[in-house]
Amino acid sequence: MKYQILLLGFLSVLWSNCSNQKMEDQMDAHAHEVDDHLEMAEEEVILTNVQIKNIGLTYDKIKSRSIRSTVELTGRIELPPSGKAVVGSALEGKIEEVYVAAGQKVVKGQRLFALQNLDIIDWQQQLSEQKAALVYLEKDLARQQELAQQQLAPKKNYEAAQSKFSQTVARIKALDKKLEDIGIRSDTLRYTSRFYVTAPQAGIIQHLLVSTGEYVTRATPLADILNNKNLHLHLLAFGEQIGKLEEGQLLNFYVQSRPDRILQAKIFWINEMVDTEDNSYDVHAEIVGDVSLLSPGEFVEARVIDQERLVNTLPSEAITSDKGLYYIFAVEGADESSIHFSKVQVNRGVSDLGYVEILPIDDIPDGSDIAVEGAFFIMAQSKKGEEGTGHHH
Known part of the structure; x- marks a missing residue:
């Protein structure tokens, strides 16, 4: 009898432990269901009909539109540097006349300044003398060549004549170049001390940097010309x-x-x-x-x-943001007193004329009504819900 009582006591304790474990398992399962419900509720926002009326909520659907990205x-x-020219003189001298003003349009080759340099007269005189000497040296060279060929004169006489002739030709070329650089042609010498500075390119005189009477050198900038075509x-x-x-x-x-x-x-x-x-x-x-x-x-x-290009779009007002992410609110269901919205994460694409390309991250049922005017109010309600129970009216 004693052993029967002990056996009954042991079975009673065992049954009690099993019942407690089963109850704990049921409570854990229920807790998981509640957590899952809360997680789902965090993605859902419910607005009453009164709230919807007060905020003037409007809807639109995701539609394909032809949109330009900008x-x-x-x-x-x-x-660029090629569009600006600094005007300078190829020769130093005194400015006698200025033909242009700042802001004036000019064409390439147009006269801008007249300068005077007395050295020019010396160059022209030297050029005339060298050209006259060349006539004599050319004849003497021919004569010395003929005598050398007939062995009637030493060959060195011919070589000396050839050297003098070449030196004179070189001097003439140098003087020609000096005069050409300041716009004086050697074939029309008039023994003048005046020369001209012309525009190196077409454009507008941006700055006029000198005045009449100034003495300038080759390093002196006279004006700036801008060519706006560049x-x-x-x-x-x-x-x-x-x-x-x-x-x-x-x-x-x-x-x-x-x-x-x-x-x-x-x-x-x-x-x-x-x-x-x-x-x-x-x-x-x-x-x-x-x-x-x-x-x-x-x-x-x-x-x-x-x-x-043709893309899926929504009005820009339909897209809300939170912590750097973008969301829209799609109608999920409704009852007599409220409407349920699903919070859907999206990416933004190109935008134009008030519409934005929608790139959904989660699936959105075709034909869903999307909140437009009032979407930011729904986002605010959503954030309140996250701070509380996750389910907000």
């Missing part, structure tokens, strides 16, 4: 922008001081080496059309025009 760039109008855009691209650019692309731009005047340019060179100081890339574009009203150094804003 890249916005900034930079300046630039003039103006181009020097733009800066950053990060992923460089992958959307290519040579030959057209872009629209405007000068910051005249935003109402839209001009065009064409990209002709992209420097693919990044500037390590600001992580930028140099982009150069040739200006298309009239450049007469543009000036070097002016700040510009430009938009590169890409080809149209």
